[in-house]
Amino acid sequence: MTQRLRVRYAKRGRLRFTSHRDISRAIERAVRRAGIPVAFSAGFSPHPKISYAGAAPTGVASEAEYLEIGLTRRCDPQRLRADLDASLPPGLDALDVVESGGGGLADRLHGSVWLVRLRGVRPADAADAVERFLAREQVEVERLTKKGMRRFDTRQAVVGLTVEGAGEPAGQEPDRRGEEHDSTPCAILRMVVRHVTPAVRPDDVLAGLRLVAELAPPSPPEVIRLAQGPLDDETGGLTDPLDFDRDVADSRDDEQGTVDGAGECAASVGGDVAADL
Amino acid sequence: MSVESLFPRLEPLLPRVQKPIQYVGGELNSTVKDWDDAEVRWALMYPDAYEVGLPNQGVQILYEILNELEGTLAERTYAVWPDLEALMREHGVPQFTVDAHRPVRAFDVFGLSFSTELGYTNMLTALSLAGIPLHAADRTEEDPIVLAGGHAAFNPEPIADFVDAAVLGDGEQIAIAITEVIREWKAEGRPGGRDELLLRLAESGGVYVPKFYDVDYHPDGRIQRVAPNQPGVPFRVHKHTVMDLDEWPYPKKPLVPLAETVHERFSVEIFRGCTRGCRFCQAGMITRPVRERSITTVAAMVENGVRESGFNEVGLLSLSSADHSEIGEIAKGLADRYEGTQTSLSLPSTRVDAFNITLANEFSRNGRRSGLTFAPEGGSERMRKVINKMVTEEDLIRTVSTAYSQGWRQVKLYFMCGLPTEQDEDVMAIADLARKVIKAGREVTGTRDIRCTVSIGGFVPKPHTPFQWAGQTDHETVDRRLRELRDDLRRDKEYGRAIGFRYHDGKPSIVEGLLSRGDRRVGRVVQAVWEAGGRFDGWSEHFSYDRWMECAAKALADTGVDVDWYTTRERDEHEVLPWDHLDAGLDREWLWQDWQDSLSDVEVEDCRWTPCYDCGVCPTMGTEIQIGPTGKKLLPLTVI
Numbered sequence: 001m002t003q004r005l006r007v008r009y010a011k012r013g014r015l016r017f018t019s020h021r022d023i024s025r026a027i028e029r030a031v032r033r034a035g036i037p038v039a040f041s042a043g044f045s046p047h048p049k050i051s052y053a054g055a056a057p058t059g060v061a062s063e064a065e066y067l068e069i070g071l072t073r074r075c076d077p078q079r080l081r082a083d084l085d086a087s088l089p090p091g092l093d094a095l096d097v098v099e100s101g102g103g104g105l106a107d108r109l110h111g112s113v114w115l116v117r118l119r120g121v122r123p124a125d126a127a128d129a130v131e132r133f134l135a136r137e138q139v140e141v142e143r144l145t146k147k148g149m150r151r152f153d154t155r156q157a158v159v160g161l162t163v164e165g166a167g168e169p170a171g172q173e174p175d176r177r178g179e180e181h182d183s184t185p186c187a188i189l190r191m192v193v194r195h196v197t198p199a200v201r202p203d204d205v206l207a208g209l210r211l212v213a214e215l216a217p218p219s220p221p222e223v224i225r226l227a228q229g230p231l232d233d234e235t236g237g238l239t240d241p242l243d244f245d246r247d248v249a250d251s252r253d254d255e256q257g258t259v260d261g262a263g264e265c266a267a268s269v270g271g272d273v274a275a276d277l
Numbered sequence: 278m279s280v281e282s283l284f285p286r287l288e289p290l291l292p293r294v295q296k297p298i299q300y301v302g303g304e305l306n307s308t309v310k311d312w313d314d315a316e317v318r319w320a321l322m323y324p325d326a327y328e329v330g331l332p333n334q335g336v337q338i339l340y341e342i343l344n345e346l347e348g349t350l351a352e353r354t355y356a357v358w359p360d361l362e363a364l365m366r367e368h369g370v371p372q373f374t375v376d377a378h379r380p381v382r383a384f385d386v387f388g389l390s391f392s393t394e395l396g397y398t399n400m401l402t403a404l405s406l407a408g409i410p411l412h413a414a415d416r417t418e419e420d421p422i423v424l425a426g427g428h429a430a431f432n433p434e435p436i437a438d439f440v441d442a443a444v445l446g447d448g449e450q451i452a453i454a455i456t457e458v459i460r461e462w463k464a465e466g467r468p469g470g471r472d473e474l475l476l477r478l479a480e481s482g483g484v485y486v487p488k489f490y491d492v493d494y495h496p497d498g499r500i501q502r503v504a505p506n507q508p509g510v511p512f513r514v515h516k517h518t519v520m521d522l523d524e525w526p527y528p529k530k531p532l533v534p535l536a537e538t539v540h541e542r543f544s545v546e547i548f549r550g551c552t553r554g555c556r557f558c559q560a561g562m563i564t565r566p567v568r569e570r571s572i573t574t575v576a577a578m579v580e581n582g583v584r585e586s587g588f589n590e591v592g593l594l595s596l597s598s599a600d601h602s603e604i605g606e607i608a609k610g611l612a613d614r615y616e617g618t619q620t621s622l623s624l625p626s627t628r629v630d631a632f633n634i635t636l637a638n639e640f641s642r643n644g645r646r647s648g649l650t651f652a653p654e655g656g657s658e659r660m661r662k663v664i665n666k667m668v669t670e671e672d673l674i675r676t677v678s679t680a681y682s683q684g685w686r687q688v689k690l691y692f693m694c695g696l697p698t699e700q701d702e703d704v705m706a707i708a709d710l711a712r713k714v715i716k717a718g719r720e721v722t723g724t725r726d727i728r729c730t731v732s733i734g735g736f737v738p739k740p741h742t743p744f745q746w747a748g749q750t751d752h753e754t755v756d757r758r759l760r761e762l763r764d765d766l767r768r769d770k771e772y773g774r775a776i777g778f779r780y781h782d783g784k785p786s787i788v789e790g791l792l793s794r795g796d797r798r799v800g801r802v803v804q805a806v807w808e809a810g811g812r813f814d815g816w817s818e819h820f821s822y823d824r825w826m827e828c829a830a831k832a833l834a835d836t837g838v839d840v841d842w843y844t845t846r847e848r849d850e851h852e853v854l855p856w857d858h859l860d861a862g863l864d865r866e867w868l869w870q871d872w873q874d875s876l877s878d879v880e881v882e883d884c885r886w887t888p889c890y891d892c893g894v895c896p897t898m899g900t901e902i903q904i905g906p907t908g909k910k911l912l913p914l915t916v917i
Contacts, residue, residue, distance in 0.1 A: 014284075015535070017297040022535045029305075029533060029587030040619060048619075059292045087587070089305050089535065220292040 001039040001049060001070040004100035005077055006245055007084070009065050015091030016061035023092065024052060027067065030087035036080060039070040053106040054228060057201060062225035063095070064112075066241065068105055101248025108241040109195060111159060113227040114202045116189040120218040126187035127163045129213035134161060139208040150198060154208040157200035160192035160236045192236060280312050283370060284378040290364040298536045299327035300361065302375035305533035306585060308344045308351075309377045315350035316463060317456045319343050320374055320384040320421065322403060324396035325815060327355040327375075331532060332540040334594070335390045335427060338527040339448050349456050352376035352384075356399040357406070359812055365406055372407035381407040385459055387421040388452075389440075391429035394792035395785075395815040397436055401807040404439065411804065413441045413488060418470055422478075424455070431516070431563050432740040432856040435792050435799040437487035441475060444484055445859060446516030446563070447549070449525050451483055476507065485514040485859060492797055492855075498838040500796060500853040515860045516563065518900045522549065523574045531586045542590035542623070543582035547575050547607070551596035552884045552902070555654070556665045556875050557693065559739035560596055563861045565894040567885055568903040572603045572610070576911050579611060583620060590621045598624040599633050600885075602905035608639040610911025616642065629653060629668045629676050638683060648687040649680050656692055656707035662878040663698055670710065674717050681718040681727050688714065688729045694759055695736040695750035695783065698876065704758040707731060708765045712772045730777035731766070733759060735786030739793050741861040743871035745854060748847035749790045752783030759783075784822040788814070790844040791829065796855035799843065801832035862900075864893025 009027075011018060018026070028048055031038050040046035049070030056062040081097040088094060118126060133139060139155040164187075193200055202223045209215040229241040284301075291297035312318070321340055323330030330336065336353060343351035352374035357365065365371070372381040381387055381403065389400055404411050409420050416423075425433050425443040433443040444451050455478060462474045469476070478484040489510045493501040505512060519525055531543050548569040551561040570578075579591050593607070601607065604624075611622055622640045629651045637649055653668050655661040661668055677688050692707050711731050718727040735755055738744045759780050766776050791799060805828035806814075813819035829840045848854065850869055857865070867890075871881065881890055885904060895901055 014288075014301040014303055015298075017291055017301055018535050019296075019298065021537065022298055025537065025541070026535055028589075032587040032589065033584065046619060059297065089303060091303060219289050 001072065003071045003074045005069050005071065005075070005080060005097050006100050006105055006242055007067050007069060007081070007094055008096040008242065009067065009088075010061075010063045010093045010095055011056065011065060012061055012063075012091045012093065015089070016056075017059060018092075019058045020052065020055040023055065023065075024050070026089060026092055030084060030089075030092075031069070034083040034087040036069070036083060037071050037073040037075070039072045054109050054112075054195065056225050059220075060202070060223040060225060064225055064228045066105055066109065066228065068100060096242060098242050098245040099249050101245035103244070105241065108230050108244065109228045110231045111192060111194045111228070111238055112225050113238055114189075114191040114193060115164075115224045115226055116191065116202050116206065117222040117224075118187045118189065118217040119222075120184055121187040121215065122185040123163055123187040125213075125215060126189060126209075129209040129215040130161050130163055130189070132212045133158075133205075133209055136212060139212060141204050141207040141211060143204060143207070145198065152198050152200070152204075154200050154204045157194045157196045158191060158205060159194055159231060160190070161205070162190050164188040164190055192231075192238070194231065280379045280383045282378045283373045283380060286368065286370050287365075287373060287378060290361065290368060290370065293364060294361045295358060296328075296536060299355070300357070300373075300375065301535075302378070304331070304375075304535065305587075306530040307353075307376055307532055308340075310344065310350040312350065312377075312379065314348070316348040317350070317386075317459045318384045319349070319351040319386045319388055319452075319456075320354055320379075320381045321351055322354045322356075322381075322387065322389045322400075324356050324389055324391065324399040324403065326358065326813070327534075327536060328538045329815075330355040331534050331536075331538045332544070333390065333392070334528070334544060334546065335392075335448060337532055338525075339388070339390075339452050340532075341527050341530060342449055343452060343456065346453065346456060348460065352379060354381055354403065356396075356402065356813065362402060362406065362812075372403050382409050382420060384421045385463075386424055386455070388424045388426060390448075391425055391427040393815060394429045394435070394789060395820075396429075397792060397803045398807045398811040398814055400436070400439065401804065402812060412438050414438075416441070416471065418467070420471075422459075422471075422474065424484075428560060428563065429793075431559070431859060431861055432793065432795075433485065433487065433859075434492075434797050434855040435795040435803060437797045438800040438804075440487065441471075442478055442484050442486045444517065445514065445861065447519040448517070449519050449527070451517045454481070455484065476509065479507070480509045480511075482511045482515060483517060486510070487797075490858065496837075498836065498842065500855060502853065503855075503858045513858050513860045515898065516862060518566075518568075518862075518898050519549075520568060520900060520903065522546070522568050522570045522903075526570075526574055526578050529578075529581060529585070531582050531588070533586045533588070540592070541588065542592045543579070543586050543588040544592040544594050545575055545578045545582065546570065546595060547593045547598055547601050547604075548595045548904075551600070553597060553600070554665050554871075554881045554883060556663070556743040556871060557654070557696065557736055557739075558596075559742050562742045562863055564596065565862065565892065566900050566902045567600075568900075569601055569905055571905060571907050571909070572607050572911065573907070573909050575607055576610060576614075580614075580914060583615075589619055590623060591615075593622070593624040597628060599628045599630075599636055603907065603909075604636060605632075606906075606910060608636045612639045612642050614911065614914050625650070629673050631676055631679050634676065634680050634683060634685075637680075637685075648689055649685050650689040650691060651676065652691040653710070654691065654693050655696060655703065656705070656710060657703040659878060660696060660699060660703040660706070662880055663875045664693075664696055665875065665880055667880055670713070673710065674713055677714045677729075678717045678721045682721040686727055688718075688727075690714070690729060690731050692731065692733050693736040694733050694780070695755045695786065697736075697738075697744055697747040699750065699758075701758055701761070704762050705765060707733075708762055708769075711766065711776045712769065715772045715775045725775070728775050728777065730779060733762075733778075733780040735781065735783045737786050737789045737793055740854065740856045741863055741868075743868050743875055745794070745868065746848040746850070746852075746872055749787070749844040750783075751841075751845050752787050755783030755786070781817075785814075785817075785820060787840065787844050788820075788822065788825045791825075791840055794855070795843055798833065798836050798838065802829045805829075805832045860897065862892075862894035862898040864891065864897070867892050 039049040053066040077097040085094040229238040425440045430443045479486040550564045550567040654666045738747045
């Protein structure tokens with residue numbers, strides 16, 4: 001493996017119904033179609049060296065999914081982003097690619113920002129429920145996991161929870177062509193949730209809201225992950241997890257005084273250049 | 278009038294169902310065309326779950342060919358699982374296509390491809406969800422033409438009440454011809470309505486329209502006569518055969534799904550047809566003659582398909598892939614080309630000879646030698662003569678020994694149970710054969726670390742085969758023989774542990790038998806089963822034998838015939854069979870003679886390499902065997 005690249009990608013619209021396995025198959029095929037020189041593991045059944053960090057659940061859209069890909073030849077990150085994006089099915093979109101600056105990417109994903117659209121819920125009711133939720137020290141909910149029914153706290157994982165009011169949320173929207181505009185109320189929640197074990201997902205927080213305030217949306221919530229990254233204790237928000245890699249790349253460029261050739265995957269540089277930090 | 282997408286109404290239901298991705302479409306290489314620009318619109322259905330239906334070659338090929346035609350649009354639809362079916366009924370969402378989520382009822386043609394009869398109940402679910410009347414007789418101008426194709430359409434009589442029309446054989450050219458007839462009829466302002474359109478299709482001789490044929494019965498229940506009831510409608514309807522497959526190199530743009538499906542690979546048909554003459558094999562009989570794709574077309578299709586799809590596996594499909602006249606060159610050429618590219622090649626290996634192992638070695642160059650499959654089909658030498666599977670015990674042992682000695686550790690042997698004239702000892706012979714295989718394998722490898730799996734399927738007599746007259750073996754007998762075989766294998770201390778045993782109980786075969794050789798009266802059974810909740814009959818967790826038997830008993834009560842009459846009863850030479858007016862090209866007298874020959878263990882050779890034995894197909898259909906060798910070699914690709 002010559003180079004490791006980190007990719008931020010989105011799953012949007014209808015493709016939010018893909019499972020993590022669906023996505024990894026789609027990405028592996030896109031990588032093949034794009035002719036990206038991906039490295040393979042050794043052994044009887046070699047696998048492409050692509051690793052995924054913290055995949056959003058099936059049914060949840062995301063603007064901030066991350067993967068890391070190992071290459072056998074050095075590639076310009078921007079060129080690879082464009083090639084990969086062109087080969088991915090519409091709705092899976094490669095947004096950002098940087099060369100790995102070392103360290104574990106997954107270790108930097110401390111939390112997520114989620115936007116949850118609740119059709120048929122009045123913003124005032126949602127605000128009331130949020131207030132009651134935040135007033136608690138602990139809100140335990142139950143969820144059926146692969147290990148059976150589990151009971152866990154949701155409150156402590158919630159770093160921020162606000163109601164954005166009616167209207168369309170930011171970010172990518174599910175496809176609603178042909179849908180009539182109606183006067184159904186709609187509350188939009190913005191959640192900043194810490195990644196903990198067992199995972200607290202937006203629907204767990206919704207279960208908590210239901211528990212403390214009987215908030216029961218009449219239709220399935222539409223959930224989008226807007227960001228993942230290190231938690232910023234000062235602002236209560238997240239920072240970009242790839243900033244670190246960008247800084248490393250910049251300092252390396254400064255040292256070398258060059259920028260990788262524009263779009264030449266074939267230009268091979270010997271050795272593994274991942275900075276050891 | 279334009280048609281709105283149903284997606285906004287479907288979308289809120291999707292978070293509540295299993296594997297929602299299967300309903301959203303958007304596959305790589307799928308096509309959405311403008312509704313209003315199209316004059317003729319096809320909804321194509323594979324009547325099983327998306328994961329099974331999407332990889333189907335037939336549907337993918339027709340989808341692509343129809344969408345290539347200007348003014349023609351084709352979309353796909355699949356069977357929805359019961360969880361979504363319930364929600365669709367609750368919320369009034371009709372059967373939709375996955376491409377643009379348009380309602381199936383809005384299309385001109387609703388074409389269903391039946392690989393198996395077990396999809397019939399799923400057709401009724403789709404019709405019902407679409408809002409299309411179940412019975413062809415109740416349909417109006419607002420409904421599409423419901424058209425059946427696929428191998429099961431060679432006897433569409435059990436679904437004659439539900440389909441408006443059926444086509445036999447290769448679909449490429451007839452789909453285009455039907456499109457043309459519909460286009461003209463619509464352009465003329467739909468003269469004579471639905472009936473005239475059907476009449477125009479029927480008069481061509483290439484489309485079977487059941488309503489234009491009357492079936493009369495003898496008092497004892499046998500068919501007396503099937504005859505057209507309209508002037509201009511031919512007595513017999515012929516199958517379609519595409520000649521020169523190099524002219525039809527589809528799929529060119531293989532569909533790549535997001536959802537996981539049963540075949541995650543790019544498949545190329547390397548030839549159609551088979552003349553090995555296995556008497557149980559309907560596919561081999563109805564797809565004659567053999568028509569090969571040339572080595573160069575196969576290679577070009579593989580190259581294009583891998584590039585277009587990103588699949589990392591290529592399957593070389595046909596009824597007996599090792600029989601391609603240049604398979605050795607194809608295997609070596611492709612293995613050379615794709616060496617080191619993480620692209621694996623596979624071919625269903627069923628022929629019992631050493632050459633097959635050479636091929637398998639070629640395809641597994643990159644290391645893994647997991648398992649090889651051979652299909653002797655019959656356990657005893659006598660049984661194999663009856664079914665015309667010309668493999669001697671010696672051949673089999675030698676071939677399997679070679680496989681073991683070349684590093685294969687696992688060999689799977691496929692057999693059938695319930696074959697015509699089968700006795701208990703024919704089935705018990707399977708155990709002896711398996712033991713001999715292990716014994717020989719241990720000798721050549723010097724290790725006990727080899728295995729063999731015996732896999733057994735139930736035999737179902739099929740229309741247009743020499744066994745179409747045979748009585749099907751009842752499921753009690755099949756189950757008893759399989760139990761005894763299993764016990765015998767397990768009892769054996771020396772070899773028992775090295776032999777795996779897989780089988781299914783014989784009950785589903787009886788239902789398949791009823792649907793395969795049924796006539797129009799069986800349609801009532803299909804409907805009754807569907808009304809009683811029958812869905813996804815090809816899935817053991819959904820299939821209910823008892824439901825089929827209870828519904829059959831009620832639905833057939835006043836007919837004087839029953840399930841046994843359709844299945845275990847042997848027919849005589851002159852009985853009119855429900856599919857006699859449907860022409861697969863096979864000469865009925867030849868089929869009968871072959872049935873008689875089978876009873877006296879007379880074998881028949883493959884007409885590719887021996888003189889014609891007059892099965893009747895080529896002269897009747899105006900076709901001929903098309904095989905190589907072309908003598909061409911594959912050169913390395915400069916860029917893969």
